[in-house]
Amino acid sequence: MATMTAGEIRSIEERYPQVFRRPLYKRFAPLFLFVGILLYLVYALWFFSLPQVLRESHWERLPLFLMQWVSYDLQPEFRLDQPEITPKYPRFSALGENPNPDWVIKNADGTFSVLIDGPGKSVTFDKSKATIVANGETVPVLLTGGKPVISGPVPDWITAHDDEVVAKMGFAGEVRVTVDRVKVRKRFLGWANFVFDTRSPFFGRSASEVVSLIVSGPELKPGTSNLALAGDNIWNNAQWQHGDVWTKLLQTIVMAFLGTLLGGIVAFPLAFFAARNITPNGLLSQVLKRFFDFMRSVDMLIWALFFTRAFGPGPLAGSAAIFFTEIGTLGKTYSESLENIDDKPREGIKSTGANGLLVQRYGVMPEVIPVFISQTLYQWESNTRGATIIGAVGAGGIGLKLWEAMRTNSNWANVFYMVLLTLAVVFIFDNISNFLRRRLSRTIHDYNRIQAEQG
Amino acid sequence: MTLSVTAPSRATHQMADAWRRQISLRRLYTVLGVGLLLAAMFASMWFADEANAGHFFDRLPHILDFLSWLIPKDWNDVWRALFDIASPHDTGTQEFNFPLGRVYVWGGFYIPEYFELMLTTVNVALVSTFIGFIFAVPFSFIAARNLTPHPVLRLVVKRFMELLRAFPEIVIAGLFAAIVSTGPIAAIIAIGLHSIGALGKLFYEINENIDMRAEEGLRAVGANWFERVRFADLPQVLPNFMSYTLLRVEINVRASTIIGAVGGGGIGEELKLSISRGFGAKTLALVLLLFTTIFIIDQFSAWLRRKLVGEQAFLMGA
Numbered sequence: 001m002a003t004m005t006a007g008e009i010r011s012i013e014e015r016y017p018q019v020f021r022r023p024l025y026k027r028f029a030p031l032f033l034f035v036g037i038l039l040y041l042v043y044a045l046w047f048f049s050l051p052q053v054l055r056e057s058h059w060e061r062l063p064l065f066l067m068q069w070v071s072y073d074l075q076p077e078f079r080l081d082q083p084e085i086t087p088k089y090p091r092f093s094a095l096g097e098n099p100n101p102d103w104v105i106k107n108a109d110g111t112f113s114v115l116i117d118g119p120g121k122s123v124t125f126d127k128s129k130a131t132i133v134a135n136g137e138t139v140p141v142l143l144t145g146g147k148p149v150i151s152g153p154v155p156d157w158i159t160a161h162d163d164e165v166v167a168k169m170g171f172a173g174e175v176r177v178t179v180d181r182v183k184v185r186k187r188f189l190g191w192a193n194f195v196f197d198t199r200s201p202f203f204g205r206s207a208s209e210v211v212s213l214i215v216s217g218p219e220l221k222p223g224t225s226n227l228a229l230a231g232d233n234i235w236n237n238a239q240w241q242h243g244d245v246w247t248k249l250l251q252t253i254v255m256a257f258l259g260t261l262l263g264g265i266v267a268f269p270l271a272f273f274a275a276r277n278i279t280p281n282g283l284l285s286q287v288l289k290r291f292f293d294f295m296r297s298v299d300m301l302i303w304a305l306f307f308t309r310a311f312g313p314g315p316l317a318g319s320a321a322i323f324f325t326e327i328g329t330l331g332k333t334y335s336e337s338l339e340n341i342d343d344k345p346r347e348g349i350k351s352t353g354a355n356g357l358l359v360q361r362y363g364v365m366p367e368v369i370p371v372f373i374s375q376t377l378y379q380w381e382s383n384t385r386g387a388t389i390i391g392a393v394g395a396g397g398i399g400l401k402l403w404e405a406m407r408t409n410s411n412w413a414n415v416f417y418m419v420l421l422t423l424a425v426v427f428i429f430d431n432i433s434n435f436l437r438r439r440l441s442r443t444i445h446d447y448n449r450i451q452a453e454q455g
Numbered sequence: 456m457t458l459s460v461t462a463p464s465r466a467t468h469q470m471a472d473a474w475r476r477q478i479s480l481r482r483l484y485t486v487l488g489v490g491l492l493l494a495a496m497f498a499s500m501w502f503a504d505e506a507n508a509g510h511f512f513d514r515l516p517h518i519l520d521f522l523s524w525l526i527p528k529d530w531n532d533v534w535r536a537l538f539d540i541a542s543p544h545d546t547g548t549q550e551f552n553f554p555l556g557r558v559y560v561w562g563g564f565y566i567p568e569y570f571e572l573m574l575t576t577v578n579v580a581l582v583s584t585f586i587g588f589i590f591a592v593p594f595s596f597i598a599a600r601n602l603t604p605h606p607v608l609r610l611v612v613k614r615f616m617e618l619l620r621a622f623p624e625i626v627i628a629g630l631f632a633a634i635v636s637t638g639p640i641a642a643i644i645a646i647g648l649h650s651i652g653a654l655g656k657l658f659y660e661i662n663e664n665i666d667m668r669a670e671e672g673l674r675a676v677g678a679n680w681f682e683r684v685r686f687a688d689l690p691q692v693l694p695n696f697m698s699y700t701l702l703r704v705e706i707n708v709r710a711s712t713i714i715g716a717v718g719g720g721g722i723g724e725e726l727k728l729s730i731s732r733g734f735g736a737k738t739l740a741l742v743l744l745l746f747t748t749i750f751i752i753d754q755f756s757a758w759l760r761r762k763l764v765g766e767q768a769f770l771m772g773a
Contacts (some may be wrong), residue, residue: 037585044582046467047575048639057635065630142679251506254499261496297750301723302742305730311514314507317501389710392717393727396506399625403717406629419626426621 037256068338069339069416072192073173076104077111080127080143081180084114092239094239096198103186116248117172124182130177132158132167141165143179191413193239200233236423240417245401248275250316253429255390256383259322261414264376267292270327271334278338289335295328300386304395320394322383329379338364338370370440386424398422465507506637524733532736539567542736550734567681569722569744575639576721577748580707583643583689588700591616594651595658596684602662602670604680613659628714646710649764650703657699658692665691698764701756707751712745 013020030352044053072094076087087097105113123132130141130148135157139210142149148165159166167175176183196202201220202210205356214226221229235243273279276290304321313316346363354362391399402418405411463471504511527533528544535553536544545551556568566574594612596602603609628645633639669687680684715723722745729737 028486040581041585047578048582048643050640052642053635053638053657057640059634061634062630065633247506251503254503258496258499258503261492292488293750293753294746297746297753298742299709299712299745301709301716302726302745305716305727309730309733310518311511312508314509315503316507316509316511319503339654385621385623389625389713389717392625393713396503399623400624403625403629405627406633409633415626419623422623423618430621432773 001187050194055130065412067171067187068410069189070191070413071171071189073187074101075152075183075185076114077184078125078182079180080125080182085127087112094192094198096203110181114182114186116169116175116184116186118404121169121172123167123175123177123182125177125182130165130182132165132175134167134169134176139167141177143177146179148177149180166319175181182328191240193237195237196233196240197237199238202230202233240414245398245421246397248391248398248401249418249425251318252387252391252399252422253384255271255315255318255322255395255397256380256387258319260326260376260380260383261387262319262323263326263379264372266323266327267330267334268372270331271338274331274366275338276362277341277343278360286332292328292331292335294330295324298324300325300390301393304390306394308394312395313396313400315396318387318390318397321390321395322387324382326379330376333375334368336374337368338374370443373442374437377433377437381430384429386423388422396442509643525735525738527574527736527739528718529736533743536740537567537569538734539565539569546609549732550737569725569741572720572722572725572750573744575750576711576723577708579639579642579646579711579719579721580704582649583646583711584700584704585705586647587654587703588642588650588696591658592696594655596688598655599662601667603690612655616652616655616703619648620656621652622649624649624714625717626712628717628719632718633654637718638720641720642711642714645714645719649710650707653706654699654703658696661692661695661699662688668691694763698760701760701763705749705753705756710748724756 012326074089074093074095076089076099078085078087087099087104089095093099095101103115105115107113107124111124113122113124115122116134119133120136123133124131127142128142128144130143132139132141135155137155139155139158140151142151148160149161150160150165154160157168159168163178165177165179169175171187173184173186175185191210193203196210202213205213210230213220214230217226220226237243253331270288270292273281274285276282276285279285285302300321303324304317307320311320341364345367346359349363370427387397388399388402390404391397391401394400398418401421402415405414405418461665485504527544532542532544533553534540539553539555539557541554542551545553556571557565558571559565594616598609598612598616600609607646624645628641631639631641633642653688665688669691670683672688673683711719711721712723712726715721716727720726722741726738726741726745729741
């Protein structure tokens with residue numbers, strides 16, 4: 001490769017000043033942009049007082065909450081100041097009315113054993129002494145001296161407070177011991193009573209038992225077949241509220257469908273009047289385009305709040321909100337794709353003496369309909385996601401239910417159930433819409449290919 | 456010149472018949488499809504109406520009643536509410552306590568409450584878009600079929616972004632509201648995570664359509680993955696990335712308003728309160744401010760995008 005002489009380099013420099021002598025602001029534009037963004041971030045840090053918020057946040061709750069998404073716990077309590085020690089379960093515990101779990105053992109010598117994770121993680125106690133076993137260590141706690149006293153060294157998984165000894169056993173649970181009670185929390189992986197709640201006559205039976213009851217068992221509730229009873233019990237499960245959740249989910253789907261479809265139906269004729277190349281009247285086109293901008297800029301939230309006020313909370317308000325926003329969005333995209341069409345088919349139809357309507361029908365529609373449908377499907381897809389969130393302000397659907405379940409901070413398993421359902425719906429509708437759009441884009445391809453072949 | 460007329464052959468007849476049959480079949484399908492769609496639409500309408508607290512035809516005559524609270528007795532109150540100026544109608548109720556929310560910056564100079572709230576909402580949108588951009592760019596290069604360092608890594612990143620995209624924003628917002636306290640930070644995390652997924656998808660689709668010659672050139676001189684991405688691929692796609700990021704800013708301003716309404720702070724919360732309590736002047740002021748801001752941001756971002764990539768940024772779908 002030949003080396004360049006200084007003269008050649010200079011001549012190239014002179015020939016291309018736009019490359020070698022760029023103005024200062026252009027040369028340093030990326031640097032300015034970078035510094036600008038950095039300054040903005042510092043400002044945002046101050047604006048949201050991020051260091052303070054982070055200092056006051058409770059990150060230790062995050063794994064706890066995430067754990068609650070896929071597990072549940074049972075919390076038996078044993079009073080030691082009664083004449084006889086009996087386990088007490090909180091009301092509405094997942095074990096039902098008469099709990100008798102096999103991990104709470106009444107020993108022959110009058111002591112109780114609670115197996116939190118087998119014998120390796122357990123507690124055995126009577127009125128005078130509790131023995132906590134975990135991590136290969138055995139820790140005796142004396143309860144007779146007016147406060148719990150640990151004899152021997154205290155391992156790091158036990159915290160000894162003044163009046164309470166707390167033993168944390170990781171995911172499996174924990175034991176809290178005071179002189180007058182022993183409290184156990186045992187955590188189970190999975191969702192409790194997902195199918196039948198504790199009030200159902202099918203509660204606590206194995207799957208094969210339930211099936212045989214449904215197929216050939218005696219009527220558990222006179223007058224209704226066991227199948228109908230089981231269905232009713234599942235649908236009205238008090239803890240999981242399957243019926244309500246599924247209905248609300250359907251509402252969300254309906255909101256997105258109805259809003260998008262109606263928006264498309266209204267936007268379709270308007271778009272023709274808004275497209276500059278189809279409507280010769282510039283004023284009308286401008287007015288319609290500003291109208292579309294207006295409908296879009298008055299946010300979906302504002303529409304949702306107004307319609308919730310007008311129609312009362314429910315899917316009607318949500319559909320109306322999506323409908324109004326969609327008139328703007330679809331009107332805009334429709335009219336933009338109308339402005340980008342090929343004019344030749346229109347001219348051809350016009351040259352045959354067809355009237356205005358026929359020109360649109362045969363000269364414009366075949367070209368834009370697949371594009372319109374594709375755009376509508378895209379919006380449908382994104383509204384299915386958006387409808388969830390609109391619901392939380394009262395516009396119907398699963399959003400409000402999700403929000404209420406989260407508010408209490410205790411019902412994370414229900415939240416996760418609804419999240420899974422929402423994810424499934426979004427996934428299914430994404431795929432339907434993608435499939436249809438791919439089919440359509442093939443149609444568009446064919447159309448373009450035929451056009452190209454015919455010149 | 457003689458005109459020779461030959462009777463159409465049987466083959467031609469058959470072809471014409473087949474054509475007609477096909478057309479009528481297609482027409483049948485179209486009619487069936489439209490009929491099905493209409494049936495689904497009317498069923499949906501009935502279902503939505505049935506499940507709603509108020510019914511459509513019962514409430515329709517009262518639509519204008521609902522407008523009646525919106526129209527303030529004194530139109531000047533809208534301006535007063537907007538700029539936190541004391542109203543002569545102030546009777547100590549929440550409806551007219553305009554000066555209460557002033558945010559004093561310097562002596563007697565204050566930012567009106569609603570402008571401060573709007574600023575919060577816009578800042579949430581900007582910061583979360585920034586988070587989305589920062590993570591989506593590297594993810595998009597890993598997830599692009601032609602640029603990925605490893606196919607397994609590509610699949611993992613793609614699925615992860617899909618999950619982020621589909622995960623309902625309010626759940627993330629609610630989860631983090633319990634951790635970092637309700638307010639804009641939870642909203643930033645929620646919208647930021649969603650933006651990573653949304654931008655990442657758009658970005659990797661751009662990446663899959665780039666011109667590979669620059670990449671091959673760098674590969675020929677022995678550049679590693681980072682160098683290739685930095686010097687061959689990034690310069691090609693950056694204008695498009697910027698354009699989509701600006702589009703995302705528009706979407707995120709709306710999203711942060713909505714998240715605000717369910718406890719994320721900012722203007723959404725105030726708007727929800729004001730509408731649910733029927734404060735006409737306050738609602739109009741808020742709607743006016745929100746509408747103007749969204750309109751300005753949309754127009755500015757459209758202008759910037761047009762400068763960056765030309766008209767192609769405006770053809771969505773298809």
